[in-house]
Amino acid sequence: MRILLVNPNMTVSMTEAMTTIARTVAEGRAEIVPLTATKGFPYIASRAEAQIAAGIVLEMIAQNLNGIDAVVIAAFGDPGLSGARELFDLPVVGMAEAAVMSAAMLGERFSVVTFSPLMTRWYADCVAGTGLSGRFTGVRTPVTREVDVCHVASDLRADLIALANVAVREDGADVVILGGAPLAGLAPEIASDVPAIVIDPIAAAVAQAITLSSLGAGFSGRACKPAAKSSVGLAGALSKIIAMEAAQ
Template identity: 80%
Template structure:
């Protein structure tokens, strides 16, 4: 089995860390094929940036489908997720959706802890899109708006632990999700310090992608498939996918 891990952020180090987590999750049961965006943003941090990155993610998938059994979109806002599911006849899993679905199976109520208040409304939108908003206790963040995403796991570690525990004790969360690709890998490091299970979204997304691929479900011919049409100015592989020449 081969899983395509698509990072629509441009930061290679972020991709490498998430790929390592994905490989640890699947062991010898699957091969992880990581990709990093070559244009766009070093780190996607808003709904507007996610809209742009979603198109880039679709291009990346279209150009690298050969021999792939499932796709993981490795950015917490899931840019391009629903469009990818329309276009491509294989499982496509997003980090945010996978984390929320996993949290819903582990407890009644869940919270997202992330590193900047700039992502609060966008991440709340991601939860609402899953239909599980009634079980969501909110997004918890430090007060500071500007952070160094390369150092956030170390610089804000204590703050993130405190926020996770506050989500449990004050908001009633049964499960805590660490939101944002820069926090990948932190969940197991702080698990013993948090009073509830802590979910690493890339591990959750990888596990779900592998499960869906292993179920052998029929992804071709779904009712949501759009009609094929021609396009001008798009990357050739994506244009072929939109024309329904790619399955």
């Protein structure tokens, strides 16, 4: 089994950190094929940026489908997730959705803790999209808006632990999701400091991608498959898939 790990952020160090986690989760059950965006943003941090990144995600997947059994979109806002599921005949998993679905299986109420208030409403939208808002206690973030995404996990570690504890104590969460690719790998490090289950979204996404691929479901039979059509100015591989000219 081969899983394409698509990071629509341009920061290679994030891809490397998430790939390490993914390979640990896979434990020989799957080969992880990492891919980092070469255009767009160093880090996607808003709904507007996620809309732009969605098209980039579709291009990245289309250009790298050969021999792939499942795709993980390695950005917490899941840019391009619904569109990718319409176009590509294989399991496509998003970090945010996978984390939320896993949280719902591990506890009754869950919270998202992240590192910037700029992403609060966007992340709440991601939860709403899963239909699980009734079990969601909200997003907790530090006050600061300016962060170094390459070092945020270490720079804000104490703040994130404190926020996770507030989510448990005041909001009633029994599962805490650490939202955002820059926080990959932090969950197991702080688990003993938080009186709740702490979820690493990339770990959840890879585990679910392996499971979905193992089901052997008929992904080519999706009712939402769009009709074939021509396009102008798109990347060649994506254009062919939209026109249904290429085997997937």
